[in-house]
Amino acid sequence: MSAVIESKGGFRAWLNKRLPVDQFVADQLTGYYAPKNFNVWYFFGSLALLVFVMQIVTGIFVTMHFKPGEATAWDSVQKMVREVPYMGIIQPMHAVGASFFFIVVYLHMARAFLYGSYKAPRELLWVIGMLIYLALMAEAFMGYVLPNGNMSYWGAQVIINLFGTIPGIGPGLVEWIRGDYGIGDATLNRFFSLHVVALPFIIALLVGLHLVALRQVGSNNPDGIEIKEKLGKDGKPLDGIPFHPYYTLKDIVGVGLFLTLFAIVLFFIPTFFGYFMEAPNFEPANPVSTPEHIAPVWYFTPYYAILRAVPDQKMGALLMALSVAAFLFVPWLDRAKNKSIRYRGLASKLLLGMFFITFLVLMWLGLKPAEGLYVMLARIFTALYFAFFVLLPFVSKADGNGPVPERVTYHAH
């Protein structure tokens, strides 16, 4: 695919002799062919990258004014927001950005489910993506603990204690994670280090691998058919178009739409009705005053609902771990011949629809107190959640083999 770059004279030639700038652009952008039939679902990959960069940049500024530690964290956040010029916007941008990161990532994952983007030859691409998701969950959790608000404190209490349910090593492990007998200075300082240095590096590395793997196998598309199998006389895919300028320009439209939504939330409803920033977290950590309902932020609540659906805490924690880990096996659980939901039967469509609804209902249930009807519902939907992964091999095998078109469906506009 690499085009030969002709070097003439001047600075550009000098540069390219030392750093393959033009070659890189030719290989990765103008010479990288992507299917021409991407729809709106394909915005979320580039948007996830955008939010990641935004989080890094806003994070740099927040770190300048943040003082980790039990005695200083809370005050330093309040003071930066109130007294440092523009931090009243940049700090909420970082906090709201965390929620938008997950919105984008969940939609990006939903896209993979819709069009079978995890199927061969993209299994590793999916697995790397899931590792990014795991690292992101750790990153978001630690970031939430850092300001040492009351929900930070109690949320950390609940989540860290989950590790205590591991047989044998549990109690020691919890102490090792906290670095203390309770959540204290040691915990906040190590979380700061992990949140600001270790995890961003890990995520950046994984994102890099994700992109390398993507370039290796090429993008899937809504029809789930490989464009590399239909090449033109010039050796380029007939249904492919150069990533640049076509998709760079299209993604910028997505960026514009996304940033508009983001700005509306950031400037006018930054707490998003208590879902992006929870009211109890506007009180400093107080080990003797438990918030009325301890609930993690919305992006963790599906798993939290599963945890609480089980009466036994050990089993609940195990099921919760399993509910996240299950995603890793999806490429091998899906045994359909076709990738895209477009060319699968009604049973597959219903199964996937059920899974999406189940995930959202669990998300809602995790925000509710674990009592009465909510517990019953959480149990039903936990069962449905796992039913998806159990049924997927059979349903996909049975009705995922219909005829697919020769070429991608695309209507020029």
Added chain:
Amino acid sequence: MPIKFARVALALALVFGAGAVSANEGGHADWQREAENEVSNLPSLQRGARNFMAYCSGCHSLRFERYSRLCEDLKISGEQCDALLVRPGDKRTDYIRTSMPEKDATEWFGKPPPDLSLVARSRGPDWIFNFLTTFHADPASQKTGVNNLQLPGTAMPHVLASLQGVQNAVWQNAEHKGDDGAVTITKEWKAFEPGVAGSLNPKQYDEFVRDTVNFLDYVGDPTQVERQSLGVWVVLFLLMFTGIAYMLKKEYWKDVR
């Protein structure tokens, strides 16, 4: 394309909607009202600041708000700031602290009165409004002689009694059927009736509380008004940017067949 946008919109609506629905849940008792304060109402904020310094600051600090910031945001001149708001012994650049020693406060009230910098964000303006309007006489409360519907058993005395007076609560019995069919009877609030009169009539008192709540709403997030007015321009710019980006994309995509 529009249909596909609609699908994403639907997905987003589901994510957000699940939250919005549950946010509106929870029954409201009859005594619960909305504060209906407007943070952009400058005279109301100024009155609220005056109310706070006169009636609240003896016990409650605003430890993240400086007098100078307050006066700048509320358009109060330097001289007026010093004369009316800054407590004796404090400088204009100081944070708004209380002069009550924590040890004494703990002895008097059982616990130190909380700092109120963020009370409007942790409890919400409506909560404060209802807290300050539902004090009522309660002989059972030996320390203060009053109780509160929003925060039953509160350690805070009715500091605003000279303004509101002390109202009496009228109670009624309400029957509740539990899941198991058992009927429990609880005492429920029915109405307030005038008790000891204060210097303000009920309407004036509500306005007094509304201004004070409004001020605390501002203190909870001092940049909110500025942020919102900047936000309008940011959103307008982004819409324009998106429009131009869309036209550019359309132009390039003409040759994709």
